[in-house]
Amino acid sequence: EDKVVQSPLSLVVHEGDTVTLNCSYEVTNFRSLLWYKQEKKAPTFLFMLTSSGIEKKSGRLSSILDKKELFSILNITATQTGDSAIYLCAVFNYGQNFVFGPGTRLSALP
Amino acid sequence: DGGITQSPKYLFRKEGQNVTLSCEQNLNHDAMYWYRQDPGQGLRLIYYSQIVNDFQKGDIAEGYSVSREKKESFPLTVTSAQKNPTAFYLCASSIQLDLYGYTFGSGTRLTVV
Numbered sequence: 001e002d003k004v005v006q007s008p009l010s011l012v013v014h015e016g017d018t019v020t021l022n023c024s025y026e027v028t029n030f031r032s033l034l035w036y037k038q039e040k041k042a043p044t045f046l047f048m049l050t051s052s053g054i055e056k057k058s059g060r061l062s063s064i065l066d067k068k069e070l071f072s073i074l075n076i077t078a079t080q081t082g083d084s085a086i087y088l089c090a091v092f093n094y095g096q097n098f099v100f101g102p103g104t105r106l107s108a109l110p
Numbered sequence: 111d112g113g114i115t116q117s118p119k120y121l122f123r124k125e126g127q128n129v130t131l132s133c134e135q136n137l138n139h140d141a142m143y144w145y146r147q148d149p150g151q152g153l154r155l156i157y158y159s160q161i162v163n164d165f166q167k168g169d170i171a172e173g174y175s176v177s178r179e180k181k182e183s184f185p186l187t188v189t190s191a192q193k194n195p196t197a198f199y200l201c202a203s204s205i206q207l208d209l210y211g212y213t214f215g216s217g218t219r220l221t222v223v
Binding site: 031100 | 209
């Protein structure tokens with residue numbers, strides 16, 4: 001059965017901290033991995049990763065995929081209170097749909 | 111602006127009643143999806159539709175029904191057969207899932223009272 005595990009499930013940090021969120025997966029026919037940010041309602045797209053070792057960056061956020069070890073990390077540097085959200089990881093299995101992990105709830109305190 | 115509109119945002123239902131959640135998109139996406147989100151469990155797929163007049167069951171379809179009579183619309187009915195319907199429901203669409211992922215609506219929170 002396809003599975004996506006995220007850790008930690010929740011995290012409390014202070015502004016300025018650097019945060020690393022983890023996503024590991026087991027799927028039979030990997031195609032791509034997505035990261036979403038969900039602040040209140042609609043998840044918003046952050047990154048799509050398909051190749052190992054290529055870091056994707058957007059401002060203070062970055063992400064990388066390791067297809068050999070079957071995981072991805074999402075890094076947030078200089079955390080701000082606006083980064084408080086649930087971060088969702090999802091993996092696409094060829095011929096299927098995306099399988100979502102449980103999410104990591106990040107709380108960034110002033 | 112293009113996007114996905116879900117309504118209502120909050121919905122209360124008495125036990126034994128059916129209720130329909132609306133999802134409309136003006137993105138011209140062929141595929142539409144319904145997910146259920148519960149705390150600590152991530153998003154679980156209820157139903158999806160790749161094209162008008164066709165839809166498939168997802169992982170947790172029991173107690174739910176859908177229709178896809180128009181490309182823009184994919185309503186979800188939560189029936190009285192759904193044993194634990196209280197949850198947050200997200201609708202999504204995609205032009206090509208493996209390349210672009212999902213565009214999500216803002217969700218409907220359903221509470222059974």
